[in-house]
Amino acid sequence: MILQIYTIIHTLISLVAIFTGFVVLFGLLTGNRIDGWTKCFLISAVATTVTGFFFPFHGFTPAIGLGLISLPILAITIYARYSRQLTGPWRWIYVVGASLTLYFNVFVGIVQSFEKIPALKAMAPTQSEPPFKLTQLVALALFVLLTLVAVIRFRPKPIRVR
Numbered sequence: 001m002i003l004q005i006y007t008i009i010h011t012l013i014s015l016v017a018i019f020t021g022f023v024v025l026f027g028l029l030t031g032n033r034i035d036g037w038t039k040c041f042l043i044s045a046v047a048t049t050v051t052g053f054f055f056p057f058h059g060f061t062p063a064i065g066l067g068l069i070s071l072p073i074l075a076i077t078i079y080a081r082y083s084r085q086l087t088g089p090w091r092w093i094y095v096v097g098a099s100l101t102l103y104f105n106v107f108v109g110i111v112q113s114f115e116k117i118p119a120l121k122a123m124a125p126t127q128s129e130p131p132f133k134l135t136q137l138v139a140l141a142l143f144v145l146l147t148l149v150a151v152i153r154f155r156p157k158p159i160r161v162r
Helices: 002-030 035-052 062-083 090-116 118-123 130-153
Strands: none
Touching: 002 035, 002 090, 002 130, 035 062, 035 090, 062 090, 090 118, 090 130, 118 130
């Protein structure tokens, strides 16, 4: 029962991270900083990554591996955004980090969808079948393209310190 509640909370946090991540990505593509959405995205992305470590695992799993990759990327992304204020190369480092963070959440969302949704599970029961691979490949290609466009277009106005 407690694990079910924990899973629901983790899933809701993940969905918030994905939704707010897409809002932030739209902001990056349009050159807007979107400060409130960015803060919500980064907090929920950290929360979903951290809460993912507390599920009962037996040995090293791909989920643990992705979490271990995600945390340093999130740390660098947060540092680029808040400590370095997007100056110089920290602008594109932030864009790539935020986009990669969102991609990781979408990647896991696709994996979970193919595990939990009966129609998708029937199409790819072992997640090695073409529908699963094609879905992940399309997602990856879209994120690579959107990230490249965002790196080019995101040129926020400097923050005015009063």
